[in-house]
Amino acid sequence: MQKQDRKPPTIKDVAAHAGVSxxxxxxxxxxxxxxxxxxxxxxxxxxxxxGYVPNASARALAGSADRRVALLHSNSTTSAYLGELLLGAxxxxxxxxxxLVVEQCAPGAFAQEIVDQVAQAHVAGVILPPPLCDxxxxxxxxxxxxxxxxxxxxxxxGPDMLSVGTDDRHAAYDLTRxxxxxxxxxxxFIEGNPRHRASARRLQGFRDCLADHGIAADxxxxxxxxxxxxxxxxxAEQLLGLDxxxxxxxxxxxxxxxxxxxxxxxRKLNVPGDISICGxxxxxxASAIWPALTTIRQPIRDMSRExxxxxxxxxxxxxxxxxxxxxxxxxxxxxxxxxxxxVPARH
Amino acid sequence: MQKQDRKPPTIKDVAAHAGVSxxxxxxxxxxxxxxxxxxxxxxxxxxxxxGYVPNASARALAGSADRRVALLHSNSTTSAYLGELLLGAxxxxxxxxxxLVVEQCAPGAFAQEIVDQVAQAHVAGVILPPPLCDxxxxxxxxxxxxxxxxxxxxxxxGPDMLSVGTDDRHAAYDLTRxxxxxxxxxxxFIEGNPRHRASARRLQGFRDCLADHGIAADxxxxxxxxxxxxxxxxxAEQLLGLDxxxxxxxxxxxxxxxxxxxxxxxRKLNVPGDISICGxxxxxxASAIWPALTTIRQPIRDMSRExxxxxxxxxxxxxxxxxxxxxxxxxxxxxxxxxxxxVPARH
DNA sequence: CTGAAAGCGCTAACAG
DNA sequence: CTGTTAGCGCTTTCAG
Numbered sequence: 001m002q003k004q005d006r007k008p009p010t011i012k013d014v015a016a017h018a019g020v021s022x023x024x025x026x027x028x029x030x031x032x033x034x035x036x037x038x039x040x041x042x043x044x045x046x047x048x049x050x051g052y053v054p055n056a057s058a059r060a061l062a063g064s065a066d067r068r069v070a071l072l073h074s075n076s077t078t079s080a081y082l083g084e085l086l087l088g089a090x091x092x093x094x095x096x097x098x099x100l101v102v103e104q105c106a107p108g109a110f111a112q113e114i115v116d117q118v119a120q121a122h123v124a125g126v127i128l129p130p131p132l133c134d135x136x137x138x139x140x141x142x143x144x145x146x147x148x149x150x151x152x153x154x155x156x157x158g159p160d161m162l163s164v165g166t167d168d169r170h171a172a173y174d175l176t177r178x179x180x181x182x183x184x185x186x187x188x189f190i191e192g193n194p195r196h197r198a199s200a201r202r203l204q205g206f207r208d209c210l211a212d213h214g215i216a217a218d219x220x221x222x223x224x225x226x227x228x229x230x231x232x233x234x235x236a237e238q239l240l241g242l243d244x245x246x247x248x249x250x251x252x253x254x255x256x257x258x259x260x261x262x263x264x265x266x267r268k269l270n271v272p273g274d275i276s277i278c279g280x281x282x283x284x285x286a287s288a289i290w291p292a293l294t295t296i297r298q299p300i301r302d303m304s305r306e307x308x309x310x311x312x313x314x315x316x317x318x319x320x321x322x323x324x325x326x327x328x329x330x331x332x333x334x335x336x337x338x339x340x341x342x343v344p345a346r347h
Numbered sequence: 348m349q350k351q352d353r354k355p356p357t358i359k360d361v362a363a364h365a366g367v368s369x370x371x372x373x374x375x376x377x378x379x380x381x382x383x384x385x386x387x388x389x390x391x392x393x394x395x396x397x398g399y400v401p402n403a404s405a406r407a408l409a410g411s412a413d414r415r416v417a418l419l420h421s422n423s424t425t426s427a428y429l430g431e432l433l434l435g436a437x438x439x440x441x442x443x444x445x446x447l448v449v450e451q452c453a454p455g456a457f458a459q460e461i462v463d464q465v466a467q468a469h470v471a472g473v474i475l476p477p478p479l480c481d482x483x484x485x486x487x488x489x490x491x492x493x494x495x496x497x498x499x500x501x502x503x504x505g506p507d508m509l510s511v512g513t514d515d516r517h518a519a520y521d522l523t524r525x526x527x528x529x530x531x532x533x534x535x536f537i538e539g540n541p542r543h544r545a546s547a548r549r550l551q552g553f554r555d556c557l558a559d560h561g562i563a564a565d566x567x568x569x570x571x572x573x574x575x576x577x578x579x580x581x582x583a584e585q586l587l588g589l590d591x592x593x594x595x596x597x598x599x600x601x602x603x604x605x606x607x608x609x610x611x612x613x614r615k616l617n618v619p620g621d622i623s624i625c626g627x628x629x630x631x632x633a634s635a636i637w638p639a640l641t642t643i644r645q646p647i648r649d650m651s652r653e654x655x656x657x658x659x660x661x662x663x664x665x666x667x668x669x670x671x672x673x674x675x676x677x678x679x680x681x682x683x684x685x686x687x688x689x690v691p692a693r694h
Numbered sequence: 695c696t697g698a699a700a701g702c703g704c705t706a707a708c709a710g
Numbered sequence: 711c712t713g714t715t716a717g718c719g720c721t722t723t724c725a726g
Contacts, residue, residue, distance in 0.1 A: 027695095039696085054720080056717055059721075080631060104452070229637060255635050283631070284426075289576065290609060404704095405702070468700040
């Protein structure tokens with residue numbers, strides 16, 4: 001195993017190997033039109049033979065268009081969520097010929113400061129995960145400076161906003177459906193933070209499903225929460241303290257579901273034997289507790305991937321007028337079934 | 348707020364503004380020697396006035412040296428850990444004028460395949476988080492191809508290997524010390540996976556601390572585990588089932604500590620009133636359970652930051668002979684005190 | 695359809 | 711100490 005090519009092959013080498021000009025090679029590599037099938041083929045072979053990999057820096061430098069984009073994040077995002085986001089974006093950016101930079105915004109920064117920071121990074125677009133994407137002041141100022149914005153799972157989704165998300169309502173519907181199919185009729189629901197629209201959408205899905213299955217809605221079975229473990233404790237106490245407690249609980253996120261399990265155990269209830277408990281989000285917590293949570297997984301990595309894709313499309317053609325590109329992407333969620341649910345106990 | 352500079356300022360603009368040549372500007376900006384104080388000052392002002400930011404692509408292209416490095420990760424790394432790693436590396440790479448690429452290695456890939464993949468990315472160095480850094484076959488093959496390797500928290504640390512890590516033994520010592528200072532004398536220990544050296548190092552720190560405080564070691568107080576929640580359950584049962592159970596438990600990671608809390612609750616023990624339980628790693632789980640775990644936080648983000656720094660240093664001067672640069676970095680951990688520990692109960 | 699020329703922004707080499 | 715001359719690898723003109 002000797003040290004072979006000290007320097008990686010360039011497009012020149014490819015062109016020479018294929019017997020065409022550098023320009024033709026470039027066009028062929030980038031899949032542009034106006035290249036004969038023969039040339040295209042020859043170039044493809046040369047690329048493979050030489051193990052050619054385009055130099056991203058050179059591309060960025062030569063390309064006139066601004067192809068730098070940023071992933072902006074606040075410190076309030078959990079690192080697991082952020083990690084997934086980064087992986088998706090980092091994987092997709094090169095494919096789209098985009099240069100990704102990652103910017104963190106300072107803790108108590110004003111929108112103005114953040115915009116300045118982003119502007120100074122010379123980016124043409126920004127990916128905004130929650131909760132940044134719901135900060136309308138920020139979004140507006142970014143738009144004013146002609147910086148493209150893609151929102152990840154925004155709470156409210158303006159018509160002229162690029163966004164990527166999942167269908168929370170539908171996911172909640174499906175999870176409820178799963179419980180109903182198991183035989184549950186009295187299902188408790190622990191709400192999330194009322195300021196997050198996602199919370200309302202999940203509740204909506206829950207209610208729709210019950211209605212569709214002819215199960216009467218019982219206001220006592222819906223307990224308030226705010227996504228925190230602490231609030232889940234209170235909500236679960238409320239639900240399990242009812243005269244006729246539910247046989248299943250649907251918590252708006254995993255943390256609260258974990259809290260519900262804690263309360264159930266304190267009350268000597270077996271999960272899932274006596275009561276089924278489901279979460280939402282499939283955070284690492286979901287599989288780090290016993291019993292492991294049945295929950296809904298959002299394809300976070302794919303979301304940032306799609307977000308980069310959206311930016312790539314929009315940045316390609318600068319014709320602002322006819323932006324016929326679809327600006328909304330809805331991704332499929334997944335129901336992850338683990339050990340926290342079962343058929344209801346017989347009386 | 349009108350649209351100002353359509354194009355970001357280049358080094359040319361800076362040079363013009365400062366009244367020097369482009370080269371002088373370049374040297375000044377990069378802090379090289381051989382620049383008069385006056386010129387340096389003028390350039391600095393011009394940079395600030397124009398809001399100049401160097402173009403990374405152009406730099407990479409012009410610089411002859413290979414300044415691409417990769418962060419290689421396996422799918423076995425949790426995304427929270429990876430997220431932190433990425434954030435550190437992404438933040439530091441530009442500072443060091445390094446271009447970071449992120450590569451994921453396929454699930455069951457052979458070392459050979461991975462090396463090929465990395466080599467094809469034309470990188471001069473690779474950051475290897477665990478468990479990849481402990482795969483000696485991979486490390487060796489990478490070295491053979493003249494690719495610099497920096498190991499993140501490796502289990503075994505060869506003398507001629509670049510590495511960044513924390514002092515596990517010392518951290519465990521401190522956490523034990525904390526428990527001892529609280530007044531605990533019977534402290535249980537739940538081991539981690541015996542195949543990970545980190546586990547042994549933590550146990551060592553635990554034992555050293557007890558010895559230093561004249562507390563006799565009791566073999567019955569050390570229970571086996573493998574870092575999984577499941578194993579923590581068994582270990583905690585064993586420990587709490589003793590005739591004279593411990594007043595505190597030191598679990599080798601947060602998952603097992605969470606398991607211990609579960610078991611304690613099942614046995615009607617109050618945590619931390621009846622028993623203190625500490626974890627290790629400060630994963631998100633630590634603050635998502637009740638009571639929140641007192642634990643040790645490793646500076647994961649700083650580790651990758653340092654790793655990039657190491658690569659930057661080594662890649663700067665190609666003089667292989669006298670690599671006087673320090674190749675080992677030990678970072679400080681942090682004891683995070685939350686609600687799972689307290690002074691032992693009186694009898 | 696193809697190719698030659700001209701840079702993108704920056705920095706290594708050399709000369710002053 | 712400073713400036714000039716060449717490119718880095720690629721893509722965009724603009725002519726064939």
